[in-house]
Amino acid sequence: MDIDISKVSERLNLEEDILRSAIERRVISLCKYRDIRYIVFKKKVRHVERGTVLFLNENMDVVMGYPKIRRALVLDPTVKKYFVDKVVVEEKLNGYNVRVVKIDGNVLGITRGGRVCPFTTKKLLKLLDTEILKDYPGITLCGEMVGLNNPYVSHYYPEVDREICEGIRENLGLFIFDIREGSNSLPVEKRIELLEAYRVPHVKPLGVFKKEEVEEIKSIVLKLDREGREGIVMKDPDMLVDPIKYTTHYTHCQDLSVAFRYTFDLGIHFMFSRLVREGYQSYEFKEGEEELEKRAHSIGRSIIYSMVESIWKVARGELITEDFELYFENEEDLEEFLKYLKEVHISYVLKEKEVLKNSIFRVVIGKVYPSTRDKIKSYLEGSLW
């Protein structure tokens, strides 16, 4: 690989041997977006987080991986024990994590895994004013890309519905929830001030509480659940401790549906964790018979309906895919994105493709879940477990 090991080693404070071994084990890979070359850490290597990107430019700019946010299984006493004094509660959005940076004059959108995604990169220029990156070139804007029309996590958010051209509506938005410099986050108030000054769409606090006011936080969770929203992220106002998260019953059930639709691809840890969250939530909210029955029913439904539907699909000879409807400004953008999907080894089928007005392309891509299809097929044909 065409990397100057000694320079990278110095830049990241990682020994050359460790770097070399990580490259050999393909934990580090060399990637390219147009003429921008960079390396990605696909797993954590010593102190370097998964998803960290090092650009192979003059400066050797580094964008740290976005850290995993840990989870409370019960709000009480976790919030009281964990936080210092006050807690800022923000909404957790159900989309995909994006880091926005400016490298050598180019604004780029980097996924959680550490790839410059052409879809994200192009869309974010439409979705936010990037002037802030002119004035603060060293920062990373961390946000959630949400909405129906993205290629990773498709979930409708009414607030991001907009007309991109007469009669053509796209459901897509990007909300910044963190500004980082290296691995430090700006204090919440400072971040919000800055984002407001630059008119950057951002996640707004749902409330600031004393850490003892857990009941208020629980009410927020119940409200979000009724509205079909994902959950909350709780932060120390000065970011002195890492944020922690908590999610709604609604989202656990949504996740279970997805997990059982792609039964043999999504992994049993994914589903087990959702079920466990439900147990603690039911306990924490001191549910009685009636609420338990409701919860039981919706858990069971989330599991059985999507699993049986996938079995029926395979029985009828259909593919098991997760479909995403996307809009592109022109054919080159579409082609570039499809090439990117191949590079990152996402296997998909192009299900629909049409040109709308102003040469806008509307496509539906189906992400293929090969294990689910193959295993279901094999069991239906009589294979033994």
Add this chain to the structure above:
Amino acid sequence: MDIDISKVSERLNLEEDILRSAIERRVISLCKYRDIRYIVFKKKVRHVERGTVLFLNENMDVVMGYPKIRRALVLDPTVKKYFVDKVVVEEKLNGYNVRVVKIDGNVLGITRGGRVCPFTTKKLLKLLDTEILKDYPGITLCGEMVGLNNPYVSHYYPEVDREICEGIRENLGLFIFDIREGSNSLPVEKRIELLEAYRVPHVKPLGVFKKEEVEEIKSIVLKLDREGREGIVMKDPDMLVDPIKYTTHYTHCQDLSVAFRYTFDLGIHFMFSRLVREGYQSYEFKEGEEELEKRAHSIGRSIIYSMVESIWKVARGELITEDFELYFENEEDLEEFLKYLKEVHISYVLKEKEVLKNSIFRVVIGKVYPSTRDKIKSYLEGSLW
């Protein structure tokens, strides 16, 4: 270890090196029941099945491990494809697997894992006439020990309810379902004839079908489900192919309850497999809206109620145990069994102990699930996931 490697090697047709390595890795262990010394294969080693026992006596008698019975996820077309011509359907009982052998004049009960269990060994002498082993000393009687009052799988079977002493009832029975010589099984008819001749309680066929008659087999499954029974084992009449099994909705839900009661001990593969079985069953029985709703509800209930109950228990400071009520003929038998539990590293608490008439001891032992208790406790105290 005090084992004659070269003799064992010859007896089992396993190279000495492989034996030595298995002993070092503790895949083979040396055990003792009274003055009977034997070695156990705790995992499969080459052609030697898990649970195989070799007695360190003159003959070096070997009892082969009882093979795992594979599972059909759908009866149709699996049964049609798998069997040769006819299929004997037997009931699958929900208990624990026991191999009964006679070694140097002693009738012994060996568990699936390959240990001579003192509880089982003593009980089986009460439960079956062992004259058959006098006339056929080389055979292994393979059966299921069932009922409430055993230390491994406690499930009530009305047909094994009996009075062991005036006013004292024990729910325990042993049903033989296979007679093996080495690793060969007797044909079904021959086995039943022999067991009937010797008045040995055994699993009776629920029917013999042409392999195309899958609908009849499905009806049996539905009937067993309504009766709250586990499922079926299907066999070739001449045992030309290995038996396969299929289980009821009732038993999947029971299993899920157990899995989520001991949330962090039973393992996620256990629960995932039960959920998957439900999906295929619902598909195979072509369930409509109403049946799907019922299935969803009972799956959800099995998951959430037992999990929440365990969380509440830990919150109240109670132990998470699985309780077994057992009867012993005298205190020595009880002591011997408790010693055995320690040897096989089953951690338990003695919850109740009382002497009834005729010096019969009634005890309740609680099998301890340490991970479930520790993890639930830790999350309730605010640990992050």
